[in-house]
Amino acid sequence: MANENKSVYGTLSSISVKDKIERKGNLDYLSWANAWSMLKSNYPDAQRIVYENTDGMNYFTDGTSCWVKVGIVVGGIEHIDYLPIMDFKNNSIPLAKLTSTDVTKAIQRSTAKAIAMHGLGLSLWTGEDLPEMVTESPKKAAAEKSSAPAVGGELIELKKGTANWDAVVKYVQANKKLGIEAIGKQLIRKYKISPALKKEIAELCK
Secondary structure: OOOOOOOHHHHHHOOOOHHHOEEEOOEEEOOHHHHHHHHHHHOOOOEEEEOOOOOOOOOEEOOOOEEEEEEEEEOOEEEEEEEEOEOOOOOEOOHHHOOHHHHHHHHHHHHHHHHHOOOOOHHHHOOOOOOOOOOOOHHHHHHHEEEEEEOOEEEEEOOOOOHHHHHHHHHHHHOHHHOHHHHHHHHOOOEEOOHHHHHHHHHHOO
């Protein structure tokens, strides 16, 4: 049972999830089942709410794309996650092609994210707000790309004096508390970074 003198976030964020982490492609994740098990072990009264639309469907749509809404209640506090229903490339699935399996998978992932908002495994979601790769012009973007493979495309070579570098600097400065290891892990998902720039990024984290 969790320490009653410690906040829910304090308790859950201090729990190591390293031995529960799974890997898919280049990404680490905590399955919803493991997240739920660890949450209930500490807070047996925790509840999940899968919201439904006015027609009783467990997803929402604007007529084109779709999303789910999942809330996790712990200690009387609810955190809600809204998650687009996506395919394996993280592209939104059109309403006309939506299946019940797609909805179920989105609800499971949204459950894990809503639990993370209470503190459990939150660091695994770090980087969803990473600066998008900026393409100042088609020619310049093509020149900056490397041949290294990446999820959904190629890595872009990070260079000083570019809009991408400026965006990365802002991201690092805003997330110093995460530490260089977590920040670096997220940045290499999108960028090819030279040893010299890695040192500069490390200095920015201090």
